[in-house]
Structures are given as C-alpha cells and as structure tokens.
Amino acid sequence: MPVQTDDPMRHLVRIFRAQRVITMAGPDATAFATCGEQVVAVGSGAEMRTRFPRAEVIDLDHVVVPGFHDAHAHPSWGAKSKLHVDLSPERVGNRAALTTALSEAAARTPPRRWIRAERYDHMRTTGGQSIDRAFLDGISREHPILVVHIAGHWAVTNSAGLTAGGLDDDTEPPAGGDLGRDGAGRLNGLLYERSLSAYTSPTAGRPAPILPEPAPEEFLQGLDQFAGELHAAGVTSICDALVSPQVLRHYQEAERRGRLSLRVATLIRHPFLDGLADVGIMSGFGGDRVRVVGVKAFVDGAVAGRTCLLDRPFHDSAGHDDHGIQVADVAMLTDLAIRAQRAGIRLGVHANGDRAISLLLDALEAADRATPERTRLRHRIEHCSIVTPEILARMRALDLIAVPFGSYVWYHGDALLEWYGAARLERMFAHRSFLDSGITVAGSSDYPCGPVEPLLAVQSCVTRTSANGDLLGPSQRISVREALALYTVGSASATGEEATKGRLAPGYLADFVVLGADPETSAPDEIGRIPVVSTWVGAEQVTSRTA
Numbered sequence: 001m002p003v004q005t006d007d008p009m010r011h012l013v014r015i016f017r018a019q020r021v022i023t024m025a026g027p028d029a030t031a032f033a034t035c036g037e038q039v040v041a042v043g044s045g046a047e048m049r050t051r052f053p054r055a056e057v058i059d060l061d062h063v064v065v066p067g068f069h070d071a072h073a074h075p076s077w078g079a080k081s082k083l084h085v086d087l088s089p090e091r092v093g094n095r096a097a098l099t100t101a102l103s104e105a106a107a108r109t110p111p112r113r114w115i116r117a118e119r120y121d122h123m124r125t126t127g128g129q130s131i132d133r134a135f136l137d138g139i140s141r142e143h144p145i146l147v148v149h150i151a152g153h154w155a156v157t158n159s160a161g162l163t164a165g166g167l168d169d170d171t172e173p174p175a176g177g178d179l180g181r182d183g184a185g186r187l188n189g190l191l192y193e194r195s196l197s198a199y200t201s202p203t204a205g206r207p208a209p210i211l212p213e214p215a216p217e218e219f220l221q222g223l224d225q226f227a228g229e230l231h232a233a234g235v236t237s238i239c240d241a242l243v244s245p246q247v248l249r250h251y252q253e254a255e256r257r258g259r260l261s262l263r264v265a266t267l268i269r270h271p272f273l274d275g276l277a278d279v280g281i282m283s284g285f286g287g288d289r290v291r292v293v294g295v296k297a298f299v300d301g302a303v304a305g306r307t308c309l310l311d312r313p314f315h316d317s318a319g320h321d322d323h324g325i326q327v328a329d330v331a332m333l334t335d336l337a338i339r340a341q342r343a344g345i346r347l348g349v350h351a352n353g354d355r356a357i358s359l360l361l362d363a364l365e366a367a368d369r370a371t372p373e374r375t376r377l378r379h380r381i382e383h384c385s386i387v388t389p390e391i392l393a394r395m396r397a398l399d400l401i402a403v404p405f406g407s408y409v410w411y412h413g414d415a416l417l418e419w420y421g422a423a424r425l426e427r428m429f430a431h432r433s434f435l436d437s438g439i440t441v442a443g444s445s446d447y448p449c450g451p452v453e454p455l456l457a458v459q460s461c462v463t464r465t466s467a468n469g470d471l472l473g474p475s476q477r478i479s480v481r482e483a484l485a486l487y488t489v490g491s492a493s494a495t496g497e498e499a500t501k502g503r504l505a506p507g508y509l510a511d512f513v514v515l516g517a518d519p520e521t522s523a524p525d526e527i528g529r530i531p532v533v534s535t536w537v538g539a540e541q542v543t544s545r546t547a
C-alpha cells in the first residue's frame with residue numbers, strides 16, 4: 001500500500017487496533033481507520049500505519065464488534081421511567097418489597113400527584129397473582145397510582161386513579177380495551193390495552209393522556225441516564241418503536257443541544273401518518289442521529305402479557321378457548337397500508353401471534369395489489385413471535401423484515417412454557433426459520449418488556465435456554481455470528497440504514513463496541529456476562545474511560 005503523504009485528511013484520521021475486529025463485512029481484521037464519524041479503511045495495524053503514517057493510534061486490545069443496534073425498544077419510555085418507580089423483579093422481588101417501594105414513593109410525593117411505577121412482574125413479584133385496586137388503596141388513597149406491568153399492555157390503578165380517569169363501575173371499556181372487575185362486577189383496578197393507553201399516551205380522542213407528560217428538561221435528564229445504561233451494554237443505535245410528536249421534539253432538542261450520544265430512529269404513532277404525508281416526510285427523513293423510519297400500528301396484545309392473538313388457544317386455557325386480544329381489523333390495516341405505500345412511509349406493525357400475523361399479511365398483500373405503481377416498501381413486522389411455514393413464505397414474497405424479541409427465551413422462558421407449550425415454542429422467536437427462509441431479521445429487546453443487553457440476547461438466541469436452565473424451542477438456535485448479525489446488519493436493514501450501519505467497513509459509521517472476551521470462543525451460556533469494555537459512537541467514546 002503506497003504512503004499517502006498528500007492526504008489532506010491525515011490529521012483527522014485515527015487508527016484503532018484490536019486483537020480482532022469482527023467487521024460483519026467480509027473477513028475479520030485487526031485494525032481500522034476513522035475520519036470524523038466514519039470508517040475509512042479496514043485491515044491490519046501495519047496496513048493502516050502505512051496508509052496513514054501520521055494518524056493517532058488507539059490500542060483497544062480485546063475484540064471489537066460493530067455497535068449494537070436495537071431495532072425495537074422504547075427509549076422514551078426508558079427515559080421517562082427514570083422519573084418513575086422501578087419495580088423490576090430483579091429489584092422488587094416479593095410483595096413486601098413491592099409495598100415498601102410504593103409506600104416510600106407515596107411518602108415523598110405531594111398529595112394528588114401521580115405515582116407511576118414500571119416493570120411490575122406479577123409472575124415473579126407476586127406469585128402469578130396480580131395486585132389490585134384494594135392493594136393500591138392500602139398504599140394510598142391520597143395519590144392516584146398507576147402500576148404498569150412489565151410487558152406494558154396492562155396496568156393496575158387505585159380508586160383515586162380510576163376517578164382521575166373518569167372510570168366507575170358503570171363504565172364500558174373502549175374498543176380494543178378492557179377493565180378488570182371483581183366477582184361483584186366492581187372495577188378491580190386492572191386496565192388492559194386501550195383502557196391503559198388512555199392513561200399514558202395521546203390518542204385520537206384525547207390529545208393529552210390522563211397522566212401528565214414530563215417537562216422537556218426532565219425528559220432529557222432521564223434520556224441521558226437511560227442512554228448511559230444503553231452504552232454500558234454496547235448499544236449505539238436504537239429504534240424507538242412508539243413515538244408521539246412531543247417525544248420526536250424531545251429527541252430533536254437533545255440533538256440540538258449536543259446531548260444525543262445515542263442514534264435514535266423512530267416509528268411514529270400511526271394516527272400521524274397523514275400529517276407526515278401532507279408535508280412530504282418519507283421513511284429515512286432526518287439525519288444519522290434522529291431519523292423517521294415509519295409509522296407504528298398494532299394488531300394484537302403481548303407475548304409476555306399473555307394477550308397475543310393465537311390460531312390455537314393458550315396452552316393453559318383448557319376449556320376456555322382463549323385466543324388472545326385483537327386490537328385492529330384487516331380493513332383498518334389495509335387502509336393504513338395503502339396510505340403508507342402511497343406516502344413512501346414504512347409500516348412497523350406489532351403482530352405477535354400467528355393469527356395476528358396472518359391478518360396483517362392479508363392487509364399488506366391487499367395494499368400491495370392496490371398500489372402496483374409504487375416501489376414496494378420493506379415493511380416491518382414487530383415481534384412476529386409465532387410463525388408457520390405459510391407465514392414465512394408470505395413474508396418472503398413481500399420482502400418484509402421480522403423484528404423478533406432477542407432475549408425472551410432467557411428472560412420470560414418459564415411463563416412462556418406454561419402459556420404457549422413446548423411444541424409452539426419451536427415456532428416462536430423463530431430466528432432459525434427466518435434466516436433459513438431468506439427473511440431479513442433484526443435484533444430487538446422491546447425494553448422495558450425485556451432486558452436491554454444485546455449480549456444476553458445473543459446468548460438467548462444461541463442457547464435457547466431460559467434463566468432457569470430450560471431448553472425452549474431448540475430447533476430455532478442460531479450461531480453466535482448469526483446472532484451478532486441480528487443486532488448489527490439486521491437492525492440496520494430494519495431502520496433503512498444498511499448502507500451506513502451494522503458493519504465496520506469504509507463508508508460506514510464508526511460505531512463500535514470493545515468486548516472483554518470473544519463471544520465466538522466463549523462458552524455459549526457465558527456470552528451474556530462478557531464485559532463491555534467501552535462503546536464508541538462516531539469514533540467518540542460514550543462510555544466512561546474508567547471501564
């Protein structure tokens with residue numbers, strides 16, 4: 001390689017050397033050079049030295065992989081939850097701890113102000129039995145309280161919370177929602193799906209949710225904190241899978257203030273599709289820090305909330321014929337998909353169960369036939385949790401992208417076995433089937449519904465083993481390299497950034513993670529414990545240098 005002493009960029013070039021660089025773009029390397037935020041060359045340390053003789057050299061040691069990209073998570077929720085009570089089962093593991101956490105929050109919160117708690121897991125914290133209105137009334141009658149389940153599709157509120165939401169025993173639930181009741185028909189405080197979203201999200205009929213939104217400065221503080229946790233886990237890019245106009249403004253404000261160390265792609269709530277279309281915003285609008293991917297819609301409930309829409313009833317619902325919850329019909333989805341196609345805006349549609357995915361495919365196929373003049377957009381199926389050979393063939397034909405959960409086997413394994421059964425688990429989070437069918441598949445935590453750590457997800461996909469050691473759906477196991485690809489190249493495709501992210505190659509963003517051990521030679525059940533030594537976004541370190 002000739003010495004390029006006339007290179008005007010030589011002072012801006014830096015060389016990073018490592019034991020091994022997993023480029024995800026051809027052969028592995030031992031060094032790469034960056035200029036500004038981009039990778040400009042990849043090879044050996046000697047090659048980089050020859051090519052850029054005056055460049056600063058940074059020795060990373062260890063193993064380098066492209067920055068992890070979480071294609072579906074809820075960082076705005078994560079940012080806001082820094083302002084809320086954290087009931088994660090790892091922290092609040094039983095009823096007594098739950099009572100303490102909520103009582104302490106009540107003691108420090110002025111009367112009539114909301115207490116909002118997140119990540120309550122009734123399986124692990126209260127033995128499979130949910131708390132109810134009476135329990136929360138025992139914590140406080142002065143404060144409205146909302147305790148959101150870890151899967152985010154249902155919550156529990158107290159009497160003050162029901163009153164604040166205008167709900168009483170005579171209230172009928174909205175379409176797509178439900179209100180829990182006790183044996184006497186009295187509201188028990190449980191709010192499902194749309195009945196919950198009225199509390200937390202702007203909706204067509206109610207622009208301000210029942211719970212007040214945080215002020216911008218509060219949001220940015222929460223975002224800084226949450227982004228720090230993501231970087232510590234090796235995450236450099238994330239797609240926020242449910243964004244309101246206010247949250248999009250928050251992200252733009254964070255970027256404007258130079259505070260956005262994370263790259264954020266966004267799926268905007270679908271009622272705003274026409275607004276985006278009216279001003280000509282298409283998928284890909286924005287820059288490499290904040291970007292519009294498309295719009296988000298829902299077909300069914302949650303896997304970990306036991307509300308997804310199934311062809312065959314839940315495994316534990318013998319005699320009840322429980323198929324889960326459907327929140328949109330084919331006509332609505334078809335109309336949405338036609339408008340999205342015409343506007344050049346991708347859809348990311350939440351569909352977990354096999355019946356929900358089939359309904360969505362009916363709609364996407366109808367929209368495809370109705371818009372033959374349009375370039376076909378690579379729509380995404382969010383979660384896409386339970387598949388069949390027919391579903392895989394139909395997805396391949398439409399060139400759809402699957403965005404399944406990466407770590408649910410590890411994280412929710414035992415509940416999944418009870419609700420879905422071992423046979424169905426062979427068709428769930430079907431990474432092997434997607435890859436074998438030629439379907440692009442991304443990596444996703446769906447945080448706060450699952451843990452943020454991509455390495456834990458890699459372990460889960462490679463081992464298909466739950467935290468308790470049960471092997472679930474082993475036919476869907478994939479290799480370490482394939483699992484790393486989910487969270488790099490796969491996710492880049494899911495956000496339309498395959499030309500700039502997911503690989504360490506010339507022209508790609510210099511987003512990378514330094515790992516303390518090689519995931520390809522570590523014991524598979526140890527991958528989740530590999531330390532993240534440092535994380536870099538645009539060739540700048542975003543984790544603390546003491547790591």
Ligand SMILES: [Zn+2]
Pocket residue numbers: 072073074241446
């Ligand atoms: Zn989600």
